Amino acid sequence: MNRFxxxxxxxxxxxxxxxxxxxxSKGLAGGELPERWNLDRPEDILDLYCGYxxxxxxIFNTNTFGANRLKYPEDLEEIVTAGVRLAQKARxxxxxxDAFIALDIGPTGKLLEPLGDLPFEKAVDIFGEVVRIGAAAGADLVLIETMNDTxxxxxxxxxxxxxxDLPVAVTTVYDESGKLLTGAGVEAVVAMLEGLHADAVGINCSLGPRQMLPIVKRLVETASVPVIVNPNAGLPRTENGKTVYDVGPEEFASCMAEIADLGVQVVGGCCGTTPEYIRRTIELVRNKPFRRNTPKDRTFVTSYAQAVEIGPVPVIIGERINPTGKKKFKEALRSHDIPYILQxxxxxxxxxxxxxxxxxxxxEIDEVEMMQTVVTRLQEVTALPLQIDTTDPAALERALRLYNGKAMVNSVxxxxxxxDTVFPLVAKYGGVVVALTLDESGIPADAQGRFAIAEKIYKEAAKYGIRPADIVVDALAMTISSDTSSALATLRTLRRVHEELGGNTILGVSNISFGLPQREIINSHFLSMAIAEGLSCAIMNPGNESMMRAYRASLALLDCDPQCMQYIEAYKDVKLVYTEASGSPAQNAGPGSGAGKTPGAAGGMGRTAPAGGAAPASLGECVERGMKEAAAEAMREGLKSRDGLSMINEELIPALDRVGKGFESGTMFLPQLLMSAEAAKAAFAVVKESMKGKPQKIKGRIILATVKGDIHDIGKNIVKVMLENYGYxxxxxxxxxxxxxxxETAVRENIRLVGLxxxxxxxxxxxxETIRLLRERKPDCKVAxxxxxxTQEYADAIGADFYGPDAMATVRYADTVFLVDMK
Amino acid sequence: MTELRLTEIPVREVYRYLGYRGITPSEEITGRIRACTGQLLGAVSPRQVHAYYDLEVGEKNMRAAGMEIESKGLLRNLKGCERVCLLAVTIGVEADRLVARAQLHDMLEAAIFQAAGAAAVEAWCDLVNSAIREEAAQQGYYCRPRFSPGYGDFPLEYQKNFSDLLRMPVSIGVSLTDSLLMIPSKSVTALIGLSRTEQPCILQGCEECSASAECAYRR
Structure with missing residues (x-):
């Protein structure tokens, strides 16, 4: 075994x-690159190492914290090698x-996509290069530190x-609330790093030992691997223009002794600490009783900001991102309509x-590419952890590799x-894997057979080092319409896995009622029963209110909802109205009916038609006043007696135009313009729905893009909404x-107007540059x-055809480009 | 430095960034703005870093912290100063996430988050700026109005120096793209001159900016 x-x-x-x-203290100037000293001032680096x-x-770090090809494009190899060689000499x-040389790796200084502009694989490549050089030079371990982004x-x-093949330790930077800069808490960080087989995890920099105490406690409670704590010498302040820290060596050491008592395994220091701090810390800690860290057997599925624990309380896994049986979703996949999927x-x-x-x-689509796009784009707009659901091993690997966090895998x-296919991937990248209780001989009809398969899967997983806690057993819900005992087999399997193996379980709930009328009656009751038998995860549609009722009621009944707070919060203002005819409850408003929990969620602030007994507002009025839902409703109403085209041309467009003119003349402002645009969009969607299959008339096709190097696109997206409303x-x-x-797109699609x-x-x-290239290869194409x-001058200088100071101006310009030759 | 907290996003500024000049929007829109600014305020994590350096102001350029900057606007601003404070502030990455998310279902909401984020980072920068003014006063210095790279003829390229000197990626989590955009986007870097004598009449903000004639957001 490795000596370290x-x-x-x-x-x-x-x-x-x-x-x-x-x-x-040896004279490094602010902004100077410290790693260059490995070559220029080796004596000082030797002195640094020997001091510690x-x-x-x-464990002592090589002077390579910021050494990567972004900062040292010319001589990275020399710098890193010298850093390690000097460490060997110092030893x-x-x-x-006896001391271990840690190849020190800090952040690149760039933020990764999608927030920043450094692609994930490029980051892996940049770090990989440093690792190869450092390992070849003779480092004993890799210490990845001061990471503030998962x-x-x-x-x-x-x-x-x-x-x-060296051991790897990772320490991250938490703020006082126990979070990384990009939002992850201790549980999310630890679960992800342990899944990727970090040999030790921990915390460094940013805080002093005192402020770290509560975070260290959480680390010790969460991590199964050894825990490292390297604080700063307190908090920094500026004194006479110099940064000083407020905790001296003695106080630091006594705090570290307290931290040692929490059950950590490795201690040291970070910014502001010197050999004196370390010497005193070692004196106080070395004779304290040492405690090994213990395996925690907790199950976390995580994202860049959230950790969902599986086990204590049943969790809901949303099933709607799935083309099965959904025409619109399939269409979105085919036409690469990613926003639809994200929504x-x-x-x-x-x-x-x-x-x-x-x-x-x-x-008919490239699933690997699509999976990559959807997973990364979803992680741009939601912090919810994801469950990668695919039968394509290549898509699974790509998703697990690029996923920011510890994903769930559906399924083995x-x-x-x-x-043989799935476990190596889960073993490499980490993950919580759904295990279907079926095998070569099919799905066992009884609980005993399914239980035996579950045991077999646990056993095989163990060969790969996959913990039982990272397996969630799918007891398989099969419709009772073909075999009325099938629900019993499922429920019994749940109970046995839960009680005899202490295992986590999962069900795609709605399969149980396939072929029966009023399926949600069966589904919701089955969900309650399954939860009572110990179900940990329900794959279901959270937009289905009867399922949500069953879920919330089950939690309240099974002591999983403290003081019934969630239940009360969801239903305190809801009135159920039982209608005579059907006998089934209709709900006037409630969770899941569009009024989401997030303020500002779609529909949550939707405008309604004028209250009271007044006549419903006309379509034009709804658009003008930006009433989104009312506009859609008015369109639906109007389509009963008129055709879509006349509704659009006689009501919708004139209303949009009134607002547009108001905006242009300065009596209306951007928010009103956008509100109307959103209302018009909602009304258009209704027409589109009603004309399914029929070709729709468009005024013209326009490319919009934010140019290379620019990653802010709200302005472009506003223009897009406006243009689409005006028929482009x-x-x-x-x-x-x-x-x-x-x-290339302009040439291929024969585009006549490009907006940049x-x-x-x-x-x-x-x-x-884009305009120059367009002129050369697509001279008949106009550029706005x-x-x-x-500014106008700027636009003229770079040779644009048109400068649009706002979204309306671009619409007007597009009309001149496309309508002139229509006449 | 006493602990600073961003407790409020000035709603007038949000209106201004949305294009309202001296006008209060309708009740309906102010309601949505209130909801969004409230949500944003709960999601931001304001951070700041600043450091002081000696400054030499010459005829044609100024030198500080290893930078040599030629900028007429900056020279005018720094005349008579002997020290300079470099600062960088951010309200964190959550503001960008809120905008990205809102764009999927409602452009108005996205525009409000965008405006509220801009107002929030300015307000946060003002808070940090006044704390720096106090620090400077204790040392017997007066502060000039802050001046940012990319402002007037102060080249944006100096963002790199700011990033290295203040170790922005590590200290406050702000990194630069290859095209020198800051991420999170709701971040500000600036430089503040410190002089021994008070200089009451220095142009600042929109009046100093060369683009103010066409700018839709000018005060």
Missing amino acids: LEKLGSEWLFCDGGTGTILQ LNAGCN TLSGRG YEAKAALLAAKENC EGIRQEDQGAHILDVNVGLP NGKQESM EVIDLGKDVPAETIV SALMTTTVVNME VGGAVM
Whole structure:
């Protein structure tokens, strides 16, 4: 066994303290790159290392925190190698052959996509390069530290695991509320890192030891691997222009002794700490009783900001991102309508889902590409953890690799082939895997057979090091319409897995009623029964109110809803109205009926028609006043007696125009324009729905794009909504779009108008380049430009045909381009 | 520095960023703005970092912290100063997420979050700025109005120096894209000159900006 791993977690280990602090005292200037000293001032680096070795630490960091190709494009290899070689020399010089050299890896300084502009795989590549150099030079372990984003931490850890055999420890930066900058709490961070096989996890930087105490407690309660704590010397303040920390060596050491008592395994320091801090800490801690960390057997599915625990309380997994039986969803997949799919996601979040199932499989599309797009785009707009639902191993691997957090995997089953395919991926990337209780001989009819398959799957998983806690057994709901004993088999399987194996369970609930009338009666009662038998996860539609009722009632009845608060919150203002005719309850308003829990959610602030007995507002009025739902309703009403086209041309467009003119003349403002646009959009959707299949007339097709380098697209999206309302088809190429892509699309689709947006002076050059390329390859295409920095002079200078100061102006311009030759 | 907290997003500023100039929107829209600003205020995590450096102001350029900057506007602003404070502030990444999410179902809501985020980071920057003014006063210095890279003729390229000097990715979680945009987008960098003598009449804000004639958001 590796010499370091033998000691890690079996005895006290001590990290070094601050590097920057020491180098600054030796004259490192602010903004100067410290790693260059490995080549330029090796004596000072030796001195830094020896200082900590003499203080008694047994893990010390190479001076490579910021060493990567982004900062050292020329001589990265020399710098990292020198950092490690100097560490070896220091070890000899100080007679500390027992000490371990940690290849120190800090953040790249870039934020990863989708928030930033560094692609995940590029980050993995950047870290991988440093790891290969450091490992070849002779480091004993990799210490990834000061990570404040789970995604970057994942990229670094994956790179370390893929590029060397050394042990890897990861410490992250929490703020006082116990969160990373990008939102993850202790549970989310630890679950993800342990899933990716970090050998130790922990906390460093940002806080002093005192502020870290509550976070360290949570770390020890959550982590199964050894825990590292490297605080700053208190909190920083500026004194006479210099940064100083408010905790001295003595106080630091006594705090660290308290931290040691919490059950951590490795302690050291970070910014502001010096060999003196470390020496005193070691003195106070080394003779304290050492406690090994214990396996926690908790099940977390996580995202960049959330950790959903499976087990204590049943959770809802939203099933709506799935094309099965959904015509519109299939169409969205085929036409690459990603916003439609994303909306299914956020709607379910508003309705109360805790995890979202993602199934985008369709025979005629590239599932790997689609899975990657949907998973990454979903993680841009929702913090809910995702369940990757696919039978394509390549799609599964891509999704698990790019997923920011610890995902759920749907699914493995008892067939050897399935386990051979799925388990290696779960073992590599981490994940909580759904295990279907079926195998080569099919689905056992009774609970005994299904239970036996569950046991087999647990056993096989263990061979890959996958813990039982990371398996969720699907007891399989089969319709009672073909076999009335099938629900019993399912419920008994649930109970046995729960009671005899202490296992987690899951069900796709609605299958139980296939072929029966009024399915939700059966479904909702079955859900209650399953929860009573110990069901941990229900895959269902959170938009179905009777299912949500059964869920909330079950939680309240089974002591899973403290003080019935969730139940009361959901139903205190809801009146159920029993109608004579059907005898079934109709609900006037309630959770899941569109009034989501998130303020500002779709429909949550929807406008309603004028109250009282007044006649419903006309379509035009609804659009003018921005009443979204009322506009859709008025259109629906109008279509009963008139055709869509006349409704649009005689009511909708004139109303939009009135608002547009008001906006242009300065009597109306952007918010009103947008409200009307949204109302018009809702009304259009009704017409579109009613004309299904029939070709629709469009005025023209326009490309919109935010140019390369620019990642803010709200302005462009506002223009898009306006153009679509005025009858144009918009090919939205998104943001950060290379000139090539825009031009190629314009040529291929024979586009006559391109709209470009740029926010910064630095990206206007890319706009100019796009225009130049368009002139060359598609000379008949007009170009309209807009964006924060744009002016008429600027637009003229870069050769645009039109400058649109606002969204209406672009609509008017489009009309001149397309309508002139229609006459 | 005493602990600073962003407790309020100035609603007048939100109106201004939405294009209302000196007008209060209708009750319906103010209601939606209230809801969005409330939600945003609960989601922000304001952070700041600042540091002081010696400053040399020459005839044509100024030098501080290893930077040599040629900018007429900045020179005018810094005349008579001997120290400079570099600051960077952000309200965090959640504001960007709220905008991205809102764009999926309601552009008005997206526009409000966008405006509220802009107002919030300005308000936060003002708070940090006044704390710096107090710090400076204790050292016997007066502060000039803050000045940001990309403002007037102060080149945006200096964002890189700010990022390195203040270690922005680590200290407050702000990183730069290749095109020098800051992420989170609701972030501000600025430089504040410190002089021994008070200089009451320095142009600031919109009056100083070269683009103010065409700018839709000018005060």
